[in-house]
Amino acid sequence: MKKIIVIVFLFLLSYSSMYADNTSNLFVIERSKNANVVKYDAVLNDDGKINEKNPIDAYWLLYAYKNGEREELSAFDKKAYGFKVKYNKETNNFDFVLKAVKDKPMILGLYDGVAKVVIKINNIDCFLNKVYIESKDGALGIPKVSYYELFGSDIKTGNLQQQKIMVK
Numbered sequence: 001m002k003k004i005i006v007i008v009f010l011f012l013l014s015y016s017s018m019y020a021d022n023t024s025n026l027f028v029i030e031r032s033k034n035a036n037v038v039k040y041d042a043v044l045n046d047d048g049k050i051n052e053k054n055p056i057d058a059y060w061l062l063y064a065y066k067n068g069e070r071e072e073l074s075a076f077d078k079k080a081y082g083f084k085v086k087y088n089k090e091t092n093n094f095d096f097v098l099k100a101v102k103d104k105p106m107i108l109g110l111y112d113g114v115a116k117v118v119i120k121i122n123n124i125d126c127f128l129n130k131v132y133i134e135s136k137d138g139a140l141g142i143p144k145v146s147y148y149e150l151f152g153s154d155i156k157t158g159n160l161q162q163q164k165i166m167v168k
Helices: 002-019 075-081
Strands: 022-031 037-044 056-062 069-072 083-088 093-098 106-111 114-121 124-137 143-154 160-166
Touching (some): 022 056, 022 114, 037 114, 114 143
Antiparallel strands (some): 022 037, 143 160
């Protein structure tokens, strides 16, 4: 009986991993408020392509407490850190808008087989590595963003780029 249970368990484990999506790190949002970050990953199919129905997985990594454990974004969190993503048949990539930096449209795609987000930093096409948000607590404890900074690397030269954008 134990042998059958082990065989069934191993079968289910291998079956679920055959159809499980993989993820690839895209970028993080760091904040002045605390050490917690919002992490964005591309969801990849087994063939290495970005999943068209569910291309991005965004979630908290709780470094300020809970030793970096993962926590899903709440409905309230998605108002600030959510996104819109849509497959673009013409470019074979995804048009991507992050709510935290909605004035900076991005493209999610595969570059040399690796999922990356491209954004203009200092008018240069860059792979996005990180967004830093500086905020202060406002009315009712809702943070008011003072500025955000974009960090990335030039897609042609690899040179690091950084741009600070003041929020009005």
